[in-house]
Amino acid sequence: MSSQSVKRARDERGVAFPSPLVILSIVAVAMAGIAFVATNNDSPDREMSTVSQPATSETPSPTATIAPTPKPKPKKKAAVERDKVYVEIYNKTAVKGLAGSTATKATDVGWQVVATDNWVGGNIPSATVYYPSRLKDAAKLLAKDLGIERTVPAVDPMRGDRLTVILTADYGS
Template sequence: MTNPEPAGSAHPARAAGYALIGVAAVAAVIGVTTLFTGGDDDQAGAPPTTSATAGPTTGGPSSDGRPSDGQPSGSTTSAPPQTTTGDTTAVPPATTTQAGSPPTTTAAPPPVTDTVKPPVRVYNNSNVSGLAHKASDDIRRAGWDVAETGNYSQGQIPTTTVYYRPGTAEERSAQQLGQVLKAEVKPRFDGIESAHEGIIVIVTNNYAGASGKI
């Protein structure tokens, strides 16, 4: 017949067994938690995650109160017009006229006229009486001064002619007077070469009168 254990010795052993079971349960819970969450070392040195879609906001104030220079992601801005650098034809700038101001016009320069008009001597070489005086009146009305009138009887002149001394101011003035009188214009010939200075006009039967004033 077996002797029963004393009642006082069974209680300590049972308490120790419960304690071991509790420790094992706590260890199991800690192990499962560590398996799913990882230890503290797994997070060390990992960069913070950022949202790829978040962009800076345009126009918002920065931390120091100045507007932000950033451009929001996906925003639309008006690009400045591009400058064409190809071969272009230069266009002169347009002339602008202020309202109320008269348009600017450029007056045409006055015609160039010879102000040097040497005195004129008129000689009649025709059979028409008073023809030298008639020609003298036409010449004066055209703007020349007549210094003398008379007759030329030293030879026959074929047509009414205006004579000048070459190399002097008489030449240009004689050309103008010849247009007025519708006469030929020539240098002086030997018979009148040494006569008084100035233009000499010898009128003949074909003299038709002056065409106007120059």
Template sequence: MDHRRTVARRAFVPPVWLIMVALVAIVAGTATIGWFAWDSTRDDDTTAEPSASATATTDPAPSATTPAPEPEPTTEAPPPPAPTEPVVDRGPGVSILNGTGIDGLASEASAFLGDAGWSDRRTGDTRGSYPENTVYYPSQFEAQAQTLAQDLGITRVRPRVDGIRDDRLTVVLVSRPSSLS
């Protein structure tokens, strides 16, 4: 017989049932180990002795078997938290443009807004046709525009259009706002 010739080798393919038994054994073993690990971390052992710091009380002869008295339940609900005013950012500058024939309306609105907390205010006049009092805003000041409109009693709030500044809010007055009446 030639020593270089070998018997045909075939790969061992275990039967399906053997693979399934092995998988079930692995899953069961993993679950058991996981349960033991979880169970060992539980701290509900009532037979354990309390530590020295837990037994130090003002009673000169504490009893290890006497349970501590439980506080009586109260029927009072805790008081609700005090309401807080939301912080409103009135930091962006405001341009107030008078589009009416009422002299000093923009200055009057500016003084009113100063009392409301708007610090950077500028006034001027405008010409043009506007349907009603309007607050125009650049996209970064949309929330502040809503606050400004509320302060003045203006219902029309719109994104800024060409010709209106993009670094501040702009109020165009075509009539006396309800807040100034």
């Protein structure tokens, strides 16, 4: 230490005030810590808030606390509007009229059946509802309505704006 001493201002009790450089350093470190916590918070359920403390005779130190935020209520999935979903039903069995009778069953519960026909080609392991990704929930509901256990993403040449039902020999058994 040098032989010269630095005179600092004192309060009425004789306690020396910290130098401006010390105060700036403390504030800079505190702000860096807050910035670090704010940018590296991996939990979406937590929110950062600052709490200030009253000045004491010791060096002031701003602190940050992390308080949990209330969890938002899960949003309900939009209900499937059967009458707004196009459905095509195909028969891949030897049972005549199976696609038509299944279409009637689907229409009776509100589905918009736009086509029925026979399906030729391909290996379909069991009755299946095929869906484009945006209609996955609708496919599950249609499968439930028709008593079909299998739902899978649509493949070529199926259309991307509707559900495709292919009935096989296991349907209804």
